[in-house]
Amino acid sequence: MKILLSNDDGYLAPGLTTLYRALTPLGKVAVVAPEYNCSGASNSLTLWRPVSVFTAENGFRYVNGTPADCVHVALTQLLDGKPDLVVSGMNNGQNMGEDTLYSGTVAAAAEGFLFGVPSIAFSLVNKNWAHLDSAVRIAADIVQYWLQVPLSTHMLLNVNIPNKLYSEIGTWRVTRLGKRQPSQPVICTRNPRGEPIYWIGAAGAVLDASEGTDFYAVAAGDISLTPLQLDLTDIRLISSLKEWSKGRRCNL
Incomplete structure (x- = not known):
């Protein structure tokens, strides 16, 4: 199997x-990762300048x-040819609920998905890399099982793994995204010149951690596997919007 591995914490990240x-x-693993930490980069592509590719001493x-x-x-x-799987991670911190909209880890996997390659994003729930060895062992278990029993449909999978010993982690749970409160306000400080600068505030508190969500699964010590899709169409609003806009045209 050929695997493309990337992340958003940068090519030097322990994860x-x-x-x-x-x-x-x-299988054969090719690493192409960002030079610097790109947490929160979402699905952005660099279009305003060319990008360069470098090779580190370890071959990454x-x-x-x-x-x-x-x-x-x-x-x-x-x-040289299309990989069988794109893997992104291991991220230093969770990507659950609305986090997935901002996550560079999920975005790397989503880019593979857009090119028709099955893709998985892996995140360690709490920061600072506690029990990283257990988390990557679980990630390898999931990839190996997918290799042995591949899904019949195209896949974009978001996986969150608790910071626990391998022997203490529970089962694989298929989940939906939970929900957060709106993010906390930006923090205003001043630079050495006295000019105001703004730091983006922390993520909002959890709003929906009910049974079946990613938040619920990891709180129970289980592994959360959330299938994602990239079609942002609000199907529920289509008929109402058709009725609302019926007969309208530009008044030229």
Whole structure:
């Protein structure tokens, strides 16, 4: 199996190197990751300047761009043939609920999905890499099982793994995205010149962690597997919107 591995924490992140070691027994793994931490980059592509690709001493290739840039450049220029799977992670912190809209980790996987490659994003729920070895072992278990029993449909999977010992982690739970409160306000400070600068506030508190959500699963010590889709159409609103706009045209 050929795997393309990326992330959003940068090519030097412990989550990337540890996950690489866990996946190499399963196939040929090519790494193309961002040069710097790109948390919150979402699905952005760098269009206002060219991007460059470099090779690190360990053989990892890195791009001075976003996670989506990395996968886009890898699939369209760097790799010799299409990979069987795109893997993104291991992320330093959870990607659940509305986090997935902003996540560079999920975005790297989503870029693979857009190119027709099954893709999985892996995140460690709490920051600071506690029990990272257990998390990457679980990630390898999931990839190996997918290799042995592949899904019959095209897949974009978001996986969140609790920071626990391998022996203490529960079952795989298929979940839906939970919900958060709106994010906290931006924090205004001043630079050395006395000019105002603004830091984006922390994510909002959890609003919906009911049974069946990703928040519920990881709180119970289980692994959350959430299938994602990229069709943003609000199907429920179509008929109401048709009625609302019926007969309207530009008044020229």
